[in-house]
Amino acid sequence: MPYASSSPDWNVHRLPRADGRTVLVTGGNAGIGYFTAEQLAATGATVVLGSRSAAKAEAAMASIRSRVAGARVRGVRLDLADLGSLGRVPEALGVERLDAVVLNAGVALDDPPREETGDGHELMFGTNHLGHFALTGLLLPLLTAAAAARVVTVGSFAAKSERLDLADLQSRADYRPKRTYGRSKLAQMHFGLELDRRLRASGSTVASVVVHPGGALDALTPSRPPIHVRTAGARVGAAPAALLVQGKDAGAWPGVRAVLDAAVRGGELWGPRVFGLRGEPRRERVWDHLADTAVAGRLWGASRELTGVDPAVAPV
Template sequence: MTDWDVHHLPRAEDRTFLVTGGNAGIGYFVAEQLAGTGATVILGSRNAAKAESAMSSIRSHVPDARLAHLRLDLADLSSIKSSVDALETDRIDAVVCNAGVLLEEPPRRETAEGHELTFATNHLGHFALVHRLMPLLEAAEAGRVVTTGSFVGKSAELDLDDLHSERDYQPKRTYSRSKQAQMLFAFEFDRRLRAAGSTVLSVVDHPGGALDSLTPARPTVQPAPGGRRFPAGLLLQGKEAGAWPAVRAVLDPAVRGGEMFGPRVFGLRGEPRLEPIRGKLADTGLAARLWTASVELTGVDPASNL
C-alpha cells in the first residue's frame, strides 16, 4: 500500500461521492473530509433540516464545498428507488454506506415492511441502495462501494435463521449482527464483481472506537466534548479520526476490491491501515447464504445485471 497522510488528501475535483448518514456522527466527518478534496459530496439523509445544518457546518470549514442533499430513508425499502431516481448526476464515483441505527433499549421495532428496524436500516437498506446505484457506479471510471462496518461486527454471531431477532432480541447484539451482515455483504459483493469483470470495487472500513467525548465540536451537528477524555483517549479516538478509514477507502488509488481498512492501533485508534480478514468475515459460505436471504427479503440483487 502507498503511504497515506490523513491531513493531506488527494484532490478529487471531478468526482462525486454519496455518503449515507452524512448529516451526523462519523458520516458527517467523512463528508467534511471528502468535501475538502474538491469533490461533490451528496449527503444521504431522511431529515432535510439536519442535512442543511450539516452542509452549513461543512461550508464553515470548507468554504468552497460542493454539497447536495439526497432524501434517503434506508428503513423504507419502497422509497429507495425514487430517491436514487432523484439524483441529478450521471455517475457516482463512490458511495459510503455509513448510515445506521443503534437502539439503546427495547422494545424491538419493525419497519413498515415488517423487518426488524436495526437490521433493515443498517444492512437491507444499503443492500437495496447499492442495487439501485449500480448503473451510476458502473458509469464511473472505477466506482467504489465503501461499507462501514464495526469492530463489534468482527466477532458477532449472525443467525441466518433469525435475521430479524424475533427469538432473542437485544439491541446491542442485534446491532453487532447487522454490522457483521454489512461486512459480509461487502466482501461477497466484491467476489461477484470480480467474477463478472466489473470495474466497481467493494471495500470495507470500520472506525474503531470512536467516542463523542473525543470528537471536535461542530456547533450545529456535534456538541462540544463532555465527560472524561482520559484514559479513553489512550485507547480510543473521536469521530473525526473514526472517519479516516472510510475516506482512505474512497480516495486511495492503491485500494483493491475486497480489502478492509481500520485504525492502526489494535484496530481501535490511529491512522487507517489495511487489515487482515479473519474468522466469520472470511466465511464465504456464510456470506453467500446471507446474500441469498437478503435478495429474498429486499426483492433486489445488486449483482443481477453484472
Template sequence: MPPTAQTAPWDVRRPPRADGKNFLITGGNAGIGYFVAEQLAGTGATVVLGSRDSTKANAAMTSIRSRVPDARVRHLRLDLSDLSSIKSSADALELDGLDAVVCNAGVLLDQPQRQETEDGHELTFATNHLGHFLLVGCLAPLLAARAGRVVTTGSFVAKSASLDLADLQSARDYQPKRAYARSKLAQMLFGFELDRRLRAAGGTTLSVVNHPGGALDSLTPSRPPVHIRTTGQRLRGLPAGLALQGKEAGAWPAVRAVLDPSVRGGQLWGPRRLGLRGEPRAEVVQGQLADTALAARVWAASVDLTGVDPFEAVPGPAQREQ
C-alpha cells in the same frame, strides 16, 4: 494486497484532490458520516449527504461550509428503513456517474422493545443492511460509469458477533446492541461478497469494507450545531483517548478507502493501533469475515427478505463456473 505491500504515503490531514468526482455518504449528517463528508468536501469533490432528516442535513451542510468555504455539498432525502422508497431516492441523484458511495448510515436503538418497519422488517437490520443492499444495487449503473467504489462502513463489534441465519432479524432473542452488531456483520459480509461477484463478472466497480475502531463522542471535536463537546465531556474522555479515538479520526479509514488509488477491492481498512485508533491501514480479513459460504448465504437471505435481487446481472463465482 497485504498490509505490508502498502507503499504510497498517506496523510490523513491532506487527502488528495478529487475535483470533478461525485460521492454519496449515507448518514452524512451526523457522527462518523459527517466527518467523512467534511473530509471529502475538502478535496473539491461534490458530496451528497444521504439523510431522511432535511433539518439535520442542512445543519451539517452549514457546518461543512463554515470549514470548507468552497464546498460542493447537497442533500439527498434517503430513508434506508423504507425499502420501497430507495429506488426513487437513487433516481433523484440526477448524476451522470458516481465515484463512490459510502454505506455509513446505521442505527443503534436504545429501547429494549423490538421495532419493525412498515415493511415488517426489524428496524436495525432493515436500516443498516437491507436498505444499503437495495441502494447499492440501484446505484450500480452510476458506479459502473465511473469505475466507482462501494465503501461499506462496518463496526469493530461486528467481528465478535454471530449470525443466526434462521433468525437474521432477531425475532426470538432481540437485544438492541446485539441486533446492531449482527446487522453490521451482515453489512460487512455483503461488502466482501459484492466484490467477489463484481470480480467474477469482470466489473470495474470495487467494493471495500472499513470500520472506525473505537470512536467516542467525548473524543470528537465540536462541529456546532451538529456536535457540541463540552469541556466536561472532553476532560472525562481523556483517559479513553489512550486506547480509543474520536469520530473525526474514525472517518479516516472510509476516506482512504474512497480516495487512495492503492486500495483494492475486497480489502478491509481500519485504525492502525489494535484496530481501535490511529491512522488507517489494511487489515487481514479473517474469521467470519473471510467465510465465503456465510457471506453467500447472507446475500441469498437478503434477496429473500427484500423480494428483489438488485444485482441479478452480477453473477457469483459458482455461476461463472457453470
C-alpha cells in the same frame, strides 16, 4: 476520472484531490458520516449527504461550507428503513455517474423493545443491512458508469465478536439490542465482501471495500455545532480513553481512504492502525468469520429475497 497516485505515506491531513468526482455518503448529516463528508469535501469532490431529515442535512451542509471554502455539497432524501422509497434515489441524485457511495448510515437501539420497519423487518437489520443492500443494487448503473467506482461499507468493531444466526436474521427468537446491532453490522460487512466477489466474477469495474472506525466516541469528537457540541467536562472526562480510542473525525479516516486511495483494492478490510481501535487507517487481515463465503452466500440469498434486489446485477 482516474484516481490520484497513491503514496505509501498516506497522510490523513493532506488528502489527494478528487475534483470532478461525486460521492454519496449515507447518514452524512451526523457522526462519522458527517466527518466523512467534511473530509471528502475538502478534496474538491462533490459530496451528497443522504439523510432522512432535510433540516439535519441543511445544518450539516452549512457546517461543511463554513469550514471548507468552495465546498460542493448537497443533500438527497434517503430513508433506508423504507425500501419502497429507495427507487427514487438514483434519479434524485441528478448525476450521470457516481464515483463512490459510502454506506455509513445506521441505527442503534439501546432500549430493549424490538422495533420493525414499515416493511416488517427488525429495525437495525432492516436499516443497516437490508436498506444498504437494496440501495447499492439500485445505484449500480450509476456506479458502473464511472471509471472505477467504489462501494465503501462502514462496518463496526462490534461485529468482530458476533456471529450471524442465519435462522434468525430478524432477531425474532433472540433480540438483545447490542447483539442485534453487532449482527446487523456484521451482515453489512459480509455483504461488502460478497459484493466484491460477485462484481469480480461479473467483470465489473466497480470495487467494494469494507472499513470500520474502531472505537469512536462522541466525547473525543471535535465540536461541530449545532450537529455535535463537546463540552469541556466531556473532553476532560474522556481524556484517559484517548489512549485506546478516538473521536468520530478519526473514525472517518478508513472510509475516506477507501474512497480516495488507488492502492486500496476491492475485497479488503481497513480499520485504525492501533489494535484496530485508533490511529491512521491501515489494511487489516479479513477476520476469520468474515472470510466464511458460505455464510455470506446464504445471507446474500436471504437479503435478495427480502428486498427484491440483487446488488451485483444492474436493474434493467
